[in-house]
Amino acid sequence: MTNAGVRDLIIQKYLRHRSLDMQRHYKHILKQVLGAEYEELMQEKKYVDITGLVSRHQPKNPITEFVRRKMYQITTQYGECHRPTLKAPCPTVNACWRCEHWRASTDDLVYLKSDLQRVESEIKIAEDLGMIRQRQGLESDRNNLINLIKRLENIDDYNSLD
Missing domain, CATH: 1.20.5 (Single alpha-helices involved in coiled-coils or other helix-helix interfaces)
Structure with missing residues (x-):
């Protein structure tokens, strides 16, 4: 009031x-x-994208950073979407792991590890049922998750960031 x-x-x-x-x-x-x-909002944060590239983000304006985080919180289960807002609608809705604009931080490690376990169990099911294409897609997801997890676990070892 x-x-x-x-x-x-x-x-x-x-x-x-x-x-x-x-x-x-x-x-x-x-x-x-x-x-x-x-203070929390304006802290620099390190991220890893789906290719394993480590980058950092330093907010410049608290209002735009707050809006960015709250808006993207709705569209991503975890991690953050760094897609420029003026681009066309998202082509990978609900498939953030495969999007070049999606970023994960060490805050997301628990979720990524849980998803890795789930994907590995789904690969086993696909193998048992002879579902070759599904298994291939899941293996690609598994490889992305493994890459993300490894990079995030060692993120402080990367001194030369973009």
């Missing part, structure tokens, strides 16, 4: 605070939370 420009006395009445001290307390907490979120 404060950020929307509502006066303190109206907020006090609406929230039934006995004094303005309570409101000041909440404003102080809000500043601390926003400060911590801002």
Whole structure:
């Protein structure tokens, strides 16, 4: 309400605070939370793409970075889409592992390892059922996942980044 420009006395009445001290307390907490979120948002982060190329991303503007993260959070299960927003609609919807614009960070290692286990069990099923084309596609996914995981586990060893 404060950020929307509502006066303190109206907020006090609406929230039934006995004094303005309570409101000041909440404003102080809000500043601390926003400060911590801002620091996290503006930190440089290292990523690996599907080819295993390691890169870094340093946000320049907190608002555009916040919007980018929140928008892409909807479109990717994990990892981040770094597709330029002015391009045509995404041709690989729900197939991010195969997209050149998808990036994963060490935050995603747990999910990538889980997916690797799932893909390996699906390869076994495809082999047992004689599903050659499905197995080939799954093996390609497995190789991409292995490459991503290895690079992310050793990401700090890569000093010369793009």
